[in-house]
Amino acid sequence: MxxxxxxxxxxxxxxxxxxxxxxxxxxxxxxxxxxxxxxxxxxxxxxxxxxxxxxxxxxxxxxxxxxxxxxxxxxxxxxxxxxxxxxxxxxxxxxxxxxxxxxxxxxxxxxxxxxxxxxxxxxxxxxxxxxVQLDVDVPVVAVNAVRTGCGKSAVARAFADELDARGLDVAVVREPMPYGDLVEKRVERFADERDLAGLTVEEREEYEDHVAAGHVVYAGVDYRAVFERASDEADVLVWDGGNNELAFARPDYHLVLVDALRPDHGERYHPGEANLRRADAVLVTKENAASDDQVETARDSAARLAPADAPVYHSDSVVRADDPDAIAGRDALVVEDGPTLTHGGTPHGAGYVAAEDAGAASIIDPEPHAVGEIADVLAEYDHLDDVLPAMGYSEAQLADLEATIDAADPDVVVAGTPVDLDAVVDVDAPVVRARYEVAFHDTTPAELLDAGLGAVLDP
The missing domain is CATH 3.40.50.720 (NAD(P)-binding Rossmann-like Domain)
Structure with a gap:
């Protein structure tokens, strides 16, 4: 023992x-x-x-x-x-x-x-x-963070895009919470929209953007089996960690994100601080949306807690709406990524920024219109104003989300969730999607991969 x-x-x-x-x-x-x-x-x-x-x-x-x-x-x-x-x-x-x-x-x-x-x-x-970190037969690039909602998936997609452009077979490995039959979900593989059918909103949030970008995603319950299956298919794996979780495989290159809008959270949350203290490199995100003091605090925290030889890079999170003209001058209801707003503690996400940037006539407060479990969520997370988390852990919760959106009677719904909201709810108003994209200041995905995996990828 x-x-x-x-x-x-x-x-x-x-x-x-x-x-x-x-x-x-x-x-x-x-x-x-x-x-x-x-x-x-x-x-x-x-x-x-x-x-x-x-x-x-x-x-x-x-x-x-x-x-x-x-x-x-x-x-x-x-x-x-x-x-x-x-x-x-x-x-x-x-x-x-x-x-x-x-x-x-x-x-x-x-x-x-x-x-x-x-x-x-x-x-x-x-x-x-x-x-608990597993050894894998192919190189692993891990994208982790100090909190949920720092922008991991956007960076992971950028890495996957770059690896794909180099002619490598790449698979993304995600860590969601599995729902339903755990035996059936022991190893899951998602390659196209058909594979996402029947999943909860929370599960789709983990996979959909990667699949839409053309990348195969693996997840499941037993990650020893997950990594074995993924490494059989791919030359290199990109770990896109859930929340601020530790990587489940031993990474060959470990990039950790720090959110400039929550600049001191790297030393206040578990296991985000452990991630930061084990980073090969750090990327401060959302600097364009933060104050100078917040950016300075985030940079100082990263430099102080990360290993001395871990470089600290800087980036913006740029919001793009699919159809800004459909938002301009209209009363908008904003639906955001659920985990980022709830346990992530952020007041809003890409949808709110897109609605403001596009010139929405107003942003509707969903709370007076909320029903059932959605009303319970808004009551529990009282930091949320003028945004609706995309909660859909069950059919009943999804129905409450639909009913809340229709009761608010918006001219347009601005969806900042990674899920194609139009595909999972049936509401009267048109839905315009908004997404975060990462814009690097002082590096690129190619440079990061060359620095971290150059000897492995190009022997």
Missing amino acids: ADTLFARGRQPRNMTERVVVMGAAGRDFHDYFAALRDDPDRRVVAFTRAPGQNLGETEAGGDDAFPAALTPDGRGPIPIVPEAALAETVAERDADTVLFAYSDVAHGDVMHAASRALAAGADFGMLGPDS
């Missing part, structure tokens, strides 16, 4: 260390497959799910279980319990240890979770990169 937490402290109550993993169907499942599933000295006895999280039908006959088919020798199923029941779960499952596997969490909230675990009588910890 030398590699367990207990090598550094007391012995577990049980001969086999019994573990509860706190997470939200992302990093927690990866930690399980990468380090816990086949460890003879540890056994996962429960996962937790985030408050309000709907995982869908995770296993035939039950909504709240990690399937037996994904456990060794059919050992499962493993219960997936509400996070609020952590203390009861530690007692009922006789757990020795709680492992924390969330991303995009304020440092103080990590310690509140630790306090709950300790009060329940369990040890508390988390698995680090050396324990």
Whole structure:
């Protein structure tokens, strides 16, 4: 048991260390497959799910279980319990240890979770990169960030475009939260619009722009199997990490993004700070939208926390609307990327900027028109004004989104979500899409790849 937490402290109550993993169907499942599933000295006895999280039908006959088919020798199923029941779960499952596997969490909230675990009588910890990052047979370029909504996907697309232009077969690997049948979603491959059918809005947000750009996307539940399949197809992989998550594979080149609009978040959020401290290079984004003081704070934070030999680059996030004339002079309802607005904490995204830039007559406040679960979301995230998060974790939530948009009766909907909103909701108003594009100040995707992977890509 030398590699367990207990090598550094007391012995577990049980001969086999019994573990509860706190997470939200992302990093927690990866930690399980990468380090816990086949460890003879540890056994996962429960996962937790985030408050309000709907995982869908995770296993035939039950909504709240990690399937037996994904456990060794059919050992499962493993219960997936509400996070609020952590203390009861530690007692009922006789757990020795709680492992924390969330991303995009304020440092103080990590310690509140630790306090709950300790009060329940369990040890508390988390698995680090050396324990869970997988070795892959082809080069891996990782694009990570200190927070969700920094612009990772735009940079990842730029890398994929450049690699494709060099005649290399490239695949993007994403880390979403999988919904529905986890056995069926063990390894997922998306190559065209048909592959996206039946996904939730949140899943489509992860894949759609990459697929539209002509890049194959891999994702799933078991990332050991995901990376094996992706590396069989591609010469090089681009990791486009969810939220501010650690890369699931050991990167050959690791670029970390810092958002100039949230300039000090690199030292306030987990695991974003760890990303920054492990970066090969740093890119400060959205400098065009930030004040001089914010840009200076972001640059200073990046230079102070990143390794001394990690260069710091600078960029703008440019918003482009598909049809600005359709917005000008009209009453607009803005729908934005859900995670960026909710747990990401940003007040708005590309849609709001596009509506203002195009000269919308007004931007409609959606709150008076919100119904059902959408009303609940707006009440919970009271920092949101004049924007509507594109929430669609379930059919009911998607229906509430449609009803909210129609009740607002806009002349036009400006959609800053990566999803083609017109394809997933049936609303009366026309939809104009808006997107962020990255504009580098002092480097290019080609220069970054040459600096980070030159010897590997061009031996």
